[in-house]
Amino acid sequence: MSNCASCPSKGHCNTNASSCGIINHPYNNIKKIIGVMSGKGGVGKSTVTTLLAKQLAKNGYKVGILDSDITGPSIPRLMGLNNERAMSNGNDIYPIANEDNIKTMSINYMVDTEEQPIVWKGPMITNAVKQFYSNVLWGELDYLLIDMPPGTGDVAMTVMQSLPISGIIMVSVPQDMISMIVAKAVNMAKMLNINIIGVIENMSYIQCPDCNKKIKLFEGEEINNFLASNNLNLLGELPMTKEIINITHTGVKETSPELENILNNIINQL
Structure with a gap:
C-alpha cells in the first residue's frame, strides 16, 4: 500500500495511490526528486549530478x-x-554518505569490486531502481537527484512512470544540442507529462587563461533556435576545464568560485 504522506507528490500525482507502482518508505520524507538525464553517454551527466x-x-x-x-x-x-x-537490516538498505553528508545509493555498493559487471535483463534492472527508492532509508531530504542512464530505455521510463519525480534536467554538449539525440529524450519526457526543468550545456566553452575570454567551439544561433522551438530553458553552461575533467579521476573536491557561481545560478532555477 502506498504512503502518499511521505511522497513528494502528496497524493497529487498523475495516477491514484493504488496504481502508482511504487511504495514510499514510511521513514523517508523527500521534498523534491529531480532526474538528471541525457540523450546519450559521455556528456558528463553523472559529473553534473555530483x-x-x-x-x-x-x-x-x-x-x-x-x-x-x-x-x-x-x-x-x-x-x-x-x-x-x-x-x-534484512528489510531496509542504508545509504552511504560522504564527508558532506550527501547520501548515495548505487549497485556498486553491492558487488565485490567496482569492475564486476551487472549482467541483468530489463525487469531486474528496473526492480533494482525501484528498490533503491523504496527500500533505502533516505530519511529527510530536500533533494534526491536521480542519475539516470543515457537514452530513453527501461530505466528512464521506470523513473518517469513509477517514481514521484518533480522534474527532469537534461544534460547535453553543444554538438548534440541541435540533434535528434536531445530531441528524443525531450519528447519522451513530454509524452509522459514530466516537467522538464531545463537543459545544462556541459563542455560549453573553454576560457582563455590569459584574457578570460570565453571561446565557444560551436555557434550558438542554432542552439538558441532549438531551445526556443522546444520551449526549453537553458539553465547554465559549464566550461571545459581541468577542474571538471579531473573529477572523473579524483571525485568532487572543492570547487572554484567561478564554478560555484555557475552552479548556484542553476540551483536558483530548480
Whole structure:
C-alpha cells in the first residue's frame, strides 16, 4: 500500500495511490526528486549530478543521489566512495554518505569490486531502481537527484512512470544540442507529462587563461533556435576545464568560485 504522506507528490500525482507502482518508505520524507538525464553517454551527466549535489549540500540542503545507471554506475567513484559497501537490516538498505553528508545509493555498493559487471535483463534492472527508492532509508531530504542512464530505455521510463519525480534536467554538449539525440529524450519526457526543468550545456566553452575570454567551439544561433522551438530553458553552461575533467579521476573536491557561481545560478532555477 502506498504512503502518499511521505511522497513528494502528496497524493497529487498523475495516477491514484493504488496504481502508482511504487511504495514510499514510511521513514523517508523527500521534498523534491529531480532526474538528471541525457540523450546519450559521455556528456558528463553523472559529473553534473555530483557537482549539483555538492553545491546543494554546501548551501545547507539535505541531499541524496540515487544512481539508477545499474549497468554503468559511476556515482561511488565520483563521490570518492568506491571502496564502500552497503549494509542492510534484512528489510531496509542504508545509504552511504560522504564527508558532506550527501547520501548515495548505487549497485556498486553491492558487488565485490567496482569492475564486476551487472549482467541483468530489463525487469531486474528496473526492480533494482525501484528498490533503491523504496527500500533505502533516505530519511529527510530536500533533494534526491536521480542519475539516470543515457537514452530513453527501461530505466528512464521506470523513473518517469513509477517514481514521484518533480522534474527532469537534461544534460547535453553543444554538438548534440541541435540533434535528434536531445530531441528524443525531450519528447519522451513530454509524452509522459514530466516537467522538464531545463537543459545544462556541459563542455560549453573553454576560457582563455590569459584574457578570460570565453571561446565557444560551436555557434550558438542554432542552439538558441532549438531551445526556443522546444520551449526549453537553458539553465547554465559549464566550461571545459581541468577542474571538471579531473573529477572523473579524483571525485568532487572543492570547487572554484567561478564554478560555484555557475552552479548556484542553476540551483536558483530548480
